[in-house]
Amino acid sequence: MQEIKLLRERIAGGGFDPEFSALCGGTPAASCRERWLSVLAGYEKAFGPADRAALFSAPGRSELGGNHTDHQRGKVLAASIHLDVIAAAVPNESGMIRILSEGFPVDVVDLSETAPRPEEAGKSSALIRGIAAKFLSLGYPVTGFDAYTTSNVLKGSGLSSSAAFEVLVGTILNGLFAGNAVGPVEIAQIGQHAENVYFGKPCGLEDQMASSVGGIVAIDFEREGAPRIERIPFDLASCGYVLCIIDSGADHADLTDEYAAITRELAQVCGCFGRRVLREIPEEEFFAALPAVRAAAGDRAALRAIHVYEDNRRVEEMTAALRAGDLSRYLRLAAESGISSWTQLQNVSPTGSTVHQEVALALSLARRLLGGQGACRVHGGGFAGTLQAYVPAERLDAFVSGIEAVFGPGSCHIMSIRPRGGIQLA
Incomplete structure (x- = not known):
């Protein structure tokens, strides 16, 4: 916490520029200063003048490998990115949390009511309530706060704007109370619990973990509640490649059941063995029982299970390739993961959709524009939204132009990998 007057002077005078440079990729320092000054102004406009405030940031994330493996206690490779949710926050001692996110109505959560509320399912207030409830259960004296937030994480983009918000709320509670x-791993777990139990979405832990820990991280979820995490130092830009996220324009609305069907069908596969997740079933045992699996769960469920087994191995190999600086091997594996998501996991186009297959079309166009170089793959949950492409720097302009000629201006976003996760700046 610092005096708001001093915070403004420090931001305007460039006192935070080293932090902004590390967190915001190639974003000009002047733009970063303006954004953080605006969040302070937004706070005071919403909640009135304050003597002191604290500043927080939580990044979006990009999944690099391990598509839909986390909820099977599998392996993932992910990275935090330079797009983030930022906040100015002040304790209020009222027993209430009030968060005004730019462009949305204010969320108000009464801390005396910590149980999940059915009417809040699917709303950000459910996430706030769930995270605060966990901090209270851990014995921390959460007495309420006011916060104003703004985000440049592309909503519905597969960059996990919801996980960034969860990590932001956890980081605020951690810093103020x-x-x-509370470590970054536990903050991620608290966010997942809030999303599963309070918000009502059966997500895994990858998104929250990548946002909370930061940098490139290899995560093994074999040990429930105690994932193994390895940070991987690797500079993609120094190898002559640029990470791009392509927004296909597909609508995420009404796709909850498509996402839930993946976990539901994998649960049916596991039920054939009396187990909870695929990590508990040796691959050889699965294939030996494949006829019975097909009969009980269906062919799509079997194919989705095969994808999980194979993508777990690919994550190991991709991680090893990055450790060794072998980018060509890494890109080959990333492309294989994308093909597996399309053909086995089948999360590129919604079931039965024939007219609208935006992600599939974007993948086909990206492969053509890459001309046999780089790699592209579906990004995150799939079915709608975005894909990921590794583009040689010398082809970047032509790649962006080719994508935006079909999917519209601003549909191809250039990403930087951020070295830090959720943080308190002041």
Whole structure:
């Protein structure tokens, strides 16, 4: 916490520029200063003048490998990115949390009511309530706060704007009421719990973990509640490649059942063995029982299970390739993961959709524009939204132009990998 007057002077005078440079990729320092000054102004417009405030940031994330493996206690490779949700926050001692996110109505959560509320399912207030409830259960004296937030994480883009918001709320509570004693792994787990139990979405832990921990991270979820995490130092830009996220323009609305069907069908596969997740079933045992699996769960469920087994191995190999600096091997594996998502996991186009197959079309166009170089793959949950492409720097202009000629101006976004996860700046 610092005096708001001093915060403004420090931001305007470039005092935070080193932090902004690390967190915001190639974004000009002047733009970063303006954004952080605007969040302070937004706070005071919403909640009135304050003597002191704290500043927080939580990044979006990009999944690099391991598509839909996390909820099977599998392996993933992910990275935090330079797009983030930022906040100015002030304790209010009222027993209430009030968060005004730019462009949305204010969320108000009464801390005396910590149980999930059915009417909040699918709303950001459910996430706030669930995260605050966990901090209270851990014994931290959460007495309420006001916060104003703004985000440049592309909503519905597969960059996990919801996970970034969860990590932001956890980081605020950690900074204001827990003396930053709660580690990034636990903050991620708290966010997942809130999304599963309070918000009502059966997500895995990858998104929250990548946002909270930061950088490129290899995560193994074999040990429930205690994932193994390895940070991988690797500079993609120094190898002459640019990471792009392509927004296909597909609509995420009414796709909840498509996402839930993946976990539901994999649960049917696991039920054939009396297990909960695929990680508990040796691959050889699965294939030995494949006829019975097909009969009980169906062919799509079997194919989705095969994808999970194979993508877990690919994550190991992709991680090893990055450790060794072998980018060509890494890109080959990334492309294989994308093909597996399309043909086995089948999360590129919604079931039965024939007219609208935006992600599939974007993948086909990206492969053509890459001309046999780089790689592209479906990004995140799939079915709608975005894909990921690794583009040689010398082809970047032509690649962006080719994508935007079909999917519209601003549909191809250039990403930077951020070295830090959720943080308190002041």
